[in-house]
Amino acid sequence: MNTQDIIIKYALGIPARFKRLQKNFFVNEMGKDFQAQGFQVKAIKGKHKKTEGINLVAGDLNKARYLIVSNYDTPSHNFGNPMKYYPFNGAANYASSFLPTYTPVIIGLAFALYITFMQVPHFDLETNKLATILWGAGLFISLILPAFMIGSVANKMNFNRNTSGCVAALKTAELLSDEQKKHVAFVLTDHGCQKHVGDYILRNEIPDSIDHKTVIMLDCVGDKAGKWVVGFKKDTQSIADQMAAGFKTGAEKVRCPKVDLRYTSFSFYPKSILISRPEKSGDSYIVKNTATNKDINCDPQMIDELAEALVAFCK
Numbered sequence: 108m109n110t111q112d113i114i115i116k117y118a119l120g121i122p123a124r125f126k127r128l129q130k131n132f133f134v135n136e137m138g139k140d141f142q143a144q145g146f147q148v149k150a151i152k153g154k155h156k157k158t159e160g161i162n163l164v165a166g167d168l169n170k171a172r173y174l175i176v177s178n179y180d181t182p183s184h185n186f187g188n189p190m191k192y193y194p195f196n197g198a199a200n201y202a203s204s205f206l207p208t209y210t211p212v213i214i215g216l217a218f219a220l221y222i223t224f225m226q227v228p229h230f231d232l233e234t235n236k237l238a239t240i241l242w243g244a245g246l247f248i249s250l251i252l253p254a255f256m257i258g259s260v261a262n263k264m265n266f267n268r269n270t271s272g273c274v275a276a277l278k279t280a281e282l283l284s285d286e287q288k289k290h291v292a293f294v295l296t297d298h299g300c301q302k303h304v305g306d307y308i309l310r311n312e313i314p315d316s317i318d319h320k321t322v323i324m325l326d327c328v329g330d331k332a333g334k335w336v337v338g339f340k341k342d343t344q345s346i347a348d349q350m351a352a353g354f355k356t357g358a359e360k361v362r363c364p365k366v367d368l369r370y371t372s373f374s375f376y377p378k379s380i381l382i383s384r385p386e387k388s389g390d391s392y393i394v395k396n397t398a399t400n401k402d403i404n405c406d407p408q409m410i411d412e413l414a415e416a417l418v419a420f421c422k
Contacts, residue, residue: 166292177272178299197370215253271329329405
């Protein structure tokens with residue numbers, strides 16, 4: 108399938124994978140496309156701390172030496188200042204997302220305080236009935252609606268996060284030889300934006316072997332404005348060296364300290380590397396416009412280059 112067609116199908120056809128029905132539809136469609144490439148496909152359902160999730164697996168997890176993993180869920184909408192997404196630093200992500208995530212609550216509380224101190228003293232159902240009812244309703248809404256909006260409104264455009272990683276996985280599956288398909292499996296994980304339920308499901312599916320498999324994570328790999336960066340851990344630099352060598356336009360490598368990997372899917376897999384295409388900002392790597400309707404960048408040339416590099420790596 109043409110790469111641009113894959114992007115259109117999943118970035119425009121199924122742009123949000125936020126609610127369960129949206130996710131189920133995505134898993135079903137993506138499963139069919141992996142099957143068309145000769146892979147056995149299954150959906151694995153699980154739960155972590157009362158939150159249910161479903162992973163899509165293409166290939167044999169037990170026999171695979173390489174697992175190519177991408178989150179497939181999409182984030183909630185960002186109502187505040189544009190959030191900077193740090194693919195290699197979960198702690199920075201957490202700090203960066205606080206104000207954008209809680210902007211509705213901050214505004215709501217400010218409005219509630221104004222009503223409480225400036226209008227409530229004038230409440231009088233006998234002499235000022237209409238104003239009392241209107242301001243009372245405003246107070247109720249300002250306290251209830253913002254809390255409901257946190258994490259409840261799906262972001263509508265998600266080309267880069269997390270569609271690009273899923274498209275790259277499917278394109279890689281298309282390019283693999285029949286022999287390579289015997290030792291490569293793909294896992295699209297649920298709740299990668301929060302809670303990481305899909306990562307718990309994957310670990311629980313093959314608990315005795317997951318730590319010994321080479322896991323290649325794909326995160327925001329579609330923005331042409333960025334640069335290829337391969338993140339590695341203390342014990343996976345040699346894997347990163349081999350992976351980076353496969354990019355035609357070159358790739359930087361960055362070591363990710365354990366403390367930076369909190370709140371990330373990357374932290375779940377000891378023998379893993381993470382591929383992203385962020386921009387450099389000072390000493391950090393950031394991806395712009397995630398969780399906003401400006402997340403519209405998924406370049407087919409970038410997807411093709413990544414897929415070719417992955418195929419070369421998995422030989």
